[in-house]
Amino acid sequence: NAxxxxxxxFRILKIGQSMTLQCTQDMNHNYMYWYRQDPGxxxxxxxxxxxxxxxxxxxxxxxxxxxxxxxEDFPLRLELAAPSQTSVYFCASSSPAGHNQETQxxxxxxxxxxx
Amino acid sequence: RKEVEQDPGPFNVPEGATVxxxxxxxxxxxxxxxxxxxxxxxxxxxxxxxxSSGNExxxxxxxxxxxxxxxxxxxxxSKLSDSATYLCVVNPFSGNTxxxxxxxxxxxxxx
Numbered sequence: 001n002a003x004x005x006x007x008x009x010f011r012i013l014k015i016g017q018s019m020t021l022q023c024t025q026d027m028n029h030n031y032m033y034w035y036r037q038d039p040g041x042x043x044x045x046x047x048x049x050x051x052x053x054x055x056x057x058x059x060x061x062x063x064x065x066x067x068x069x070x071x072e073d074f075p076l077r078l079e080l081a082a083p084s085q086t087s088v089y090f091c092a093s094s095s096p097a098g099h100n101q102e103t104q105x106x107x108x109x110x111x112x113x114x115x
Numbered sequence: 116r117k118e119v120e121q122d123p124g125p126f127n128v129p130e131g132a133t134v135x136x137x138x139x140x141x142x143x144x145x146x147x148x149x150x151x152x153x154x155x156x157x158x159x160x161x162x163x164x165x166x167s168s169g170n171e172x173x174x175x176x177x178x179x180x181x182x183x184x185x186x187x188x189x190x191x192x193s194k195l196s197d198s199a200t201y202l203c204v205v206n207p208f209s210g211n212t213x214x215x216x217x218x219x220x221x222x223x224x225x226x
Binding site: 033 | 147149157158159160161164202206213214216217218219
């Protein structure tokens with residue numbers, strides 16, 4: 001199992017550009033999450049999904065969009081990049097079944113710089 | 116009161132020392148509790164779950180105090196490799212709502 005994979009690892013965007021951060025998990029997990037982590041700060045939940053076709057806003061959804069057309073994939077879209085979106089973005093997944101139902105498995109992160 | 120609060124540190128301790136972190140949570144109905152570890156520039160990873168009876172994994176011991184709404188992590192015989200940020204994590208509700216992550220406590224173990 002590859003676990004949770006994210007692409008790209010690093011990206012520089014100009015203000016106003018758009019991009020999609022990709023996230024894929026091969027653990028057949030129902031739940032997937034997107035977080036951002038600013039330097040020296042904690043994780044902030046952007047969006048999450050409890051299954052294909054279902055998404056919900058987290059703490060800081062403004063400026064982002066998500067979709068969940070399959071169990072495996074949960075892409076995060078930035079439509080109009082702003083310097084405030086400079087951050088490290090982590091995707092995570094978890095399964096509701098079994099005693100490890102709340103263990104979240106994180107991808108390696110995407111470092112985004114908006115200039 | 117924030118949902119999950121931790122002392123950000125840093126805690127600078129010598130090798131071999133014992134160090135303890137506390138974390139408080141605001142929702143008395145919280146169901147489950149965890150400690151995650153995050154190395155510099157890496158993703159968070161589950162360190163251990165925290166059970167009501169307390170649990171131990173090698174040099175690491177986690178305790179839960181529901182009455183006072185705090186959890187603790189004790190690290191004995193600290194190693195250089197223990198240097199990391201330790202995240203206190205709480206599931207505030209039953210079922211599968213998103214976990215709430217604390218901002219973390221930074222530990223540096225010094226030779």
